[in-house]
Amino acid sequence: xxxxxxxxxxxxxxxxxxxxxxxxxxxxxxxxxxxxxxxxxxxxxxxxxxxxxxxxxxxxxxxxxxxxxxxxxxxxxxxxxxxxxxxxxxxxxxxxxxxxxxxxxxxxxxxxxxxxxxxxxxxxxxxxxxxxxxxxxxxxxxxxxxxxxxxxxxxxxxxxxxxxxxxxxxxxxxxxxxxxxxxxxxxxx
Amino acid sequence: xxxxxxxxxxxxxxxxxxxxxxxxxxxxxxxxxxxxxxxxxxxxxxxxxxxxxxxxxxxxxxxxxxxxxxxxxxxxxxxxxxxxxxxxxxxxxxxxxxxxxxxxxxxxxxxxxxxxxxxxxxxxxxxxxxxxxxxxxxxxxxxxxxxxxxxxxxxxxxxxxxxxxxxxxxxxxxxxxxxxxxxxxxxxxxxxxxxxxxxxxxxxxxxxxxxxxxxxxxxxxxxxxxxxxxxxxxxxxxxxxxxxxxxxxxxxxxxxxxxxxxxxxxxxxxxxxxxxxxxxxxxxxxxxxxxxxxxxxxxxxxxxxxxxxxxxxxxxxxxxxxxxxxxxxxxxxxxxxxxxxxxxxxxxxxxxxxxxxxx
Numbered sequence: 001x002x003x004x005x006x007x008x009x010x011x012x013x014x015x016x017x018x019x020x021x022x023x024x025x026x027x028x029x030x031x032x033x034x035x036x037x038x039x040x041x042x043x044x045x046x047x048x049x050x051x052x053x054x055x056x057x058x059x060x061x062x063x064x065x066x067x068x069x070x071x072x073x074x075x076x077x078x079x080x081x082x083x084x085x086x087x088x089x090x091x092x093x094x095x096x097x098x099x100x101x102x103x104x105x106x107x108x109x110x111x112x113x114x115x116x117x118x119x120x121x122x123x124x125x126x127x128x129x130x131x132x133x134x135x136x137x138x139x140x141x142x143x144x145x146x147x148x149x150x151x152x153x154x155x156x157x158x159x160x161x162x163x164x165x166x167x168x169x170x171x172x173x174x175x176x177x178x179x180x181x182x183x184x185x186x187x188x189x
Numbered sequence: 190x191x192x193x194x195x196x197x198x199x200x201x202x203x204x205x206x207x208x209x210x211x212x213x214x215x216x217x218x219x220x221x222x223x224x225x226x227x228x229x230x231x232x233x234x235x236x237x238x239x240x241x242x243x244x245x246x247x248x249x250x251x252x253x254x255x256x257x258x259x260x261x262x263x264x265x266x267x268x269x270x271x272x273x274x275x276x277x278x279x280x281x282x283x284x285x286x287x288x289x290x291x292x293x294x295x296x297x298x299x300x301x302x303x304x305x306x307x308x309x310x311x312x313x314x315x316x317x318x319x320x321x322x323x324x325x326x327x328x329x330x331x332x333x334x335x336x337x338x339x340x341x342x343x344x345x346x347x348x349x350x351x352x353x354x355x356x357x358x359x360x361x362x363x364x365x366x367x368x369x370x371x372x373x374x375x376x377x378x379x380x381x382x383x384x385x386x387x388x389x390x391x392x393x394x395x396x397x398x399x400x401x402x403x404x405x406x407x408x409x410x411x412x413x414x415x416x417x418x419x420x421x422x423x424x425x426x427x428x429x430x431x432x433x434x435x436x437x438x439x440x441x442x443x444x445x446x447x448x449x450x451x452x453x454x455x456x457x458x459x460x461x462x463x464x465x466x467x468x469x470x471x472x473x474x475x476x477x478x479x480x481x482x483x484x485x486x487x488x489x490x491x492x493x494x495x496x497x498x499x500x501x502x503x504x505x506x507x508x509x510x511x512x513x514x515x516x517x518x519x520x521x522x523x524x525x526x527x528x529x530x531x532x533x534x535x536x537x538x539x540x541x542x543x544x545x546x547x548x
Contacts, residue, residue: 063212065223069435073203073545077441080448099467124468127454134452136470139200175203176448177533178547181525184236187497188265188295188379 075174079142082171082179083149085131087163099125102133105154109167113148121145132170139174146172205440206544207431210536219509225534225542229508232526233308234293234381235499239451240507241521244419244489249514254415254493258506261413263383263498266406270305270370273312274351274363278406282384283310283351289386291500295379298528299331299344303374310352314374321345324369381498382408415493422459423450424472424485431541433475442473444545447533451492451523459487499524512536 085097085105102125110118121141126134137145149167173179208224220226238261242250253259272278273292282290292307304315314328321328321344328347349356349366356363426446434440449457449470456463456470474484504524511520519537529547536542 065211065220066209067206067224068209068432068541069205069207071205071435071437071440073205073437073441073444075200075203075441078445099463103467122469124470125463126449126456126468126470127452134454136468174201175545175547176445177451177523177545178525178529178531179448180239180452181237181523181531183297183529184525184527185295185297187236187381 075139077139078136078174078176079139079145080126080171080173080176080179081135081137081142081145081149081169083133083135084168084170085133085165086168087165089163097128097131099128102128105165105167106135106149108154109152110145110148112152114144118144118148126176134179136176142172202548203441203444204544204546204548205434205437205444206546207434208542208544210540210542214509214512216509219505225508225536225544226505228532228534228544228546229505230501231546232524232530232532233291233501234306234527235501235504235524236527237494237496237523237525238499238504238507239492239494239523240415240511241447241450241490241492241523242511243518244491246511246514246518246520247417247491250511253510258510259415261495261497261499261503262387262411263381263413264408264410266380266382266408267377268380268406269377270374271367272406273307274366274370279351287386290382290384291498292380292382293498293527305378307351311348311350314347316345316347318343318345320373321347323373326365326369383498383500385500385502411497413495413497415495418453418492418494420450420453420458420490420492422487423457423490424459425488425490426473426475426485428475431537431543434543439473439475440545443475443535443543444533446473447521447523447535450490451521453492508534508536
C-alpha cells in the first residue's frame with residue numbers, strides 16, 4: 001500500500017512539474033518586447049514633467065491645477081501640550097515664571113508620578129507666556145505626562161511663599177498647527 | 190511597563206498635499222474643487238484665522254488692511270430654534286431669495302447634548318441619543334470619525350433644508366419641527382451669525398440698519414480687525430524645491446516649523462540661546478548642498494490674526510488678495526475651525542501650494 005501510494009505520489013509530482021514547465025514555457029512564449037517595456041521602474045522621486053505628461057494622456061489642460069503628491073501623516077513623533085500654572089492663593093501678576101522654573105515643576109511632577117522613568121522623559125519647552133507654557137514631548141510618553149501633570153500639586157515652599165501650585169492641561173494635540181487655536185468656545189462667552 | 194499603551198487614543202491624522210495651482214484663476218469665480226480652494230470650503234465655521242508672511246510682503250499689503258475684506262464681521266445673538274423658523278427672521282434670512290447666512294450654536298460637537306448649525310439654508314441638529322429620541326425627528330447616525338470605537342456614545346444628526354418650498358407653516362413635515370422646537374429643543378442658546386449675502390463693501394453697515402429682525406435677539410456686532418505681530422529675525426528654512434517634502438518626515442518638520450512660527454515661539458528666532466536641557470528643537474534644514482550652507486535664512490516675518498467666526502468666503506477672500514502680491518514670496522495661512530478641525534496652507538509665487546489638513 002505504502003509503495004503504491006508513494007508511486008502515485010511520485011507520478012503526481014512529475015505531472016505537476018511537467019505542468020509547471022509547460023506554464024513556464026507558456027510564459028516565455030509571450031512576446032518579449034512588452035516585458036522589456038514594463039521593466040524600467042518609475043523613478044523614486046517624481047519628476048513634475050513626468051506627472052504632466054501622464055496628465056496630458058488624461059486630456060487635462062496643461063495649465064490646470066494638479067495634485068503633485070499626497071500623504072497621510074500619522075504623526076507618531078511628538079505630542080504638544082498647552083499647560084497653565086495655577087497657584088492657590090493666586091500669586092501676584094508680577095511673579096516671575098521662567099523656563100527653568102517651569103522645567104523644575106514639570107520634572108517634579110513627572111518624578112512624583114513615575115520616579116526615575118518619569119524624570120527621564122524629555123520635555124522641550126516651546127514657549128512661555130505669563131503663566132502658560134507650551135511643551136513638546138515624545139508621543140509615547142504623552143499619556144504619562146498628562147496624568148503626571150494633572151495629578152500633581154506642589155509648592156508650599158519658601159520659594160513659592162507657601163502657595164500650593166499645580167498644572168492645568170489646556171490643550172493637547174499631535175499637530176502644533178492646530179494647538180494655538182483653542183476650541184473657539186470663548187467666542188460664545 | 191506603566192500600562193500606558195502607545196496608542197490608546199486614536200491618533201489624529203494630517204493630510205498633506207502638494208498642489209500645482211492653476212495658471213489662471215478667475216477673480217470673480219475662483220475654483221471650488223481643487224486644492225487649496227476646496228480646503229477653504231471644507232471648514233464652514235472657523236474661529237481662528239492667522240496669516241504668516243514675510244515683512245516685505247506685509248509692507249505691500251499694509252495699505253489695504255483697512256479694506257473691508259480684511260475685517261471680519263459677525264454677530265452674537267441669543268435665540269431659540271423656534272425663533273429661527275418663525276416670523277421675520279425666517280422670512281428675511283432664509284426664505285428671501287439671495288439671502289445666505291451662516292449660524293452656529295454654542296456647544297462642542299460630539300460632547301454637548303445638542304449642537305446646531307445653519308449653512309446654505311440647511312439646518313443641522315446634532316443630538317445625543319436621549320434628546321434625539323425625545324425630538325421625534327428623523328435623523329441619521331453621525332458617522333464615527335474615530336473609526337468605530339467602542340464605548341463612544343452614539344449621536345444623531347437631523348438635517349433639513351429650510352429653503353425647500355415644503356418648509357412653510359402649515360405643512361406636515363414642517364409642523365414636526367415646530368413641535369420639536371416648542372417642546373424639546375426649546376432653550377435659548379447663544380449663536381454666532383455671519384451674513385454671507387452682504388458683500389465685503391457693505392460689510393461696514395451694521396446688521397440692524399439693513400435687516401431689522403436681528404435686533405430682538407440682543408444681537409451684538411463684532412468687526413474684528415487683524416492683529417499684526419511683527420517677528421524679528423526668524424530662522425526660516427530655505428526650500429528651493431518643494432519636492433524635498435515628499436518624505437513624510439520632512440512634511441511633518443515643515444508643518445512643525447510653521448506651527449511654532451504661528452505660535453510666535455522664541456525657538457524659531459535667530460540667536461535663541463535656550464539650553465538643550467530645556468528645549469532640543471532646531472529649525473529643520475531641507476536644501477543643504479554644501480557644508481557652509483546653513484540651510485536657513487534670517488527674515489522678519491509678520492503674523493496677522495483674527496479671532497472670530499470666519500466663513501470660507503472670508504478666508505478665500507484673504508487668499509485671493511494675497512496671491513496677487515506673492516510673486517517670489519510665500520504666505521502661510523492657518524485656520525482653526527469648530528469641532529477640532531483645521532488646516533494650514535502655504536502658497537508661493539502663484540504656482541504651488543502645500544496643504545496640511547488636520548482631521
